[in-house]
Amino acid sequence: MPTLQDIVGAIESFAHPGLQESWDNTGWQLTPTSPATTECTGVLVCLDVTPERVNEAVARGCNLIVSHHPLIFKGLRSITGTTPSERTVIKAIASGVAVYSSHTALDSASLGISHELGKRLGLTDMQILSPGYEPGTGLGIIGRPAYPLASNELIDRVKAVYGSPMVRRTTGPDDGRISRIALCSGAGGEFIRLARDLGAGAYITSDVRYHDFLDLGRDILIIDTGHFESEKCSTSIFSRIITEKFPTFAVRMSESEQNPVTYV
Secondary structure: OOEHHHHHHHHHHHOOHHHOOOOOOOEEEEOOOOOOOOEOOOEEEEOOOOHHHHHHHHHOOOOEEEEOOOOOOOOOOOOOOOOHHHHHHHHHHHHOOEEEEOOHHHHHOOOOHHHHHHHHOOOEEEEEEEEOOOOOOEEEEEEEOOOOEEHHHHHHHHHHHHOOOOOEEOOOOOOOEEOOEEEEEEEOHHHHHHHHHOOOOEEEEEOOOHHHHHHHOOOOEEEEOOHHHHHOOHHHHHHHHHHHHOOOOOEEEOOOOOOOOOOO
């Protein structure tokens, strides 16, 4: 039986915390006194840690949750149960469930979320969009489809790969085909200009501001998938990392997690 630290060590070998952005909180969120000697009974992987995810972990025999978004992000001044994060912390501690999060470290890893999305979209010749300080790491990717795509064809492919029931996109005619595509998981609006300047005909991300659509939409097709959809594949990456290291170990992908945003 691997220990809690064994599981986390496998994740950190893939995406070590030093890759995270300066404002982030990748790493242990809650841990017992001795993670190196505490056996891991099972891992639940998810995007967000909530009281419901803790309940699911307990019900499925897992004493470790691995999430993409940090449970503790801005810090807690008190733990009184008045906020969702505080209630989650209280429930996890009471239930004996440890929590580890890999946020922008997983985003920036060489085979991280953006690379995974690019691969699922069928992109080749992928390169890092905004390189990090370590070779092969950074945020976003830019690559080429197997053949040039019409904008509607690309949008249909994005919706299928991301599991997005609908997307936001720039308004404009569907003229020409797109032979170079950039994307960034999560909220990557800051890289729209960079994608354009590198010759991308389309840029895929989430949480794009109105004025980015207004100011840059004439130059590049912007596709906003929704934040949840752009990062949900993180659970598949976590599962693969752990299973490759511990082939017979129980990794559970959350079955109850849902997008907090509903499309109507």
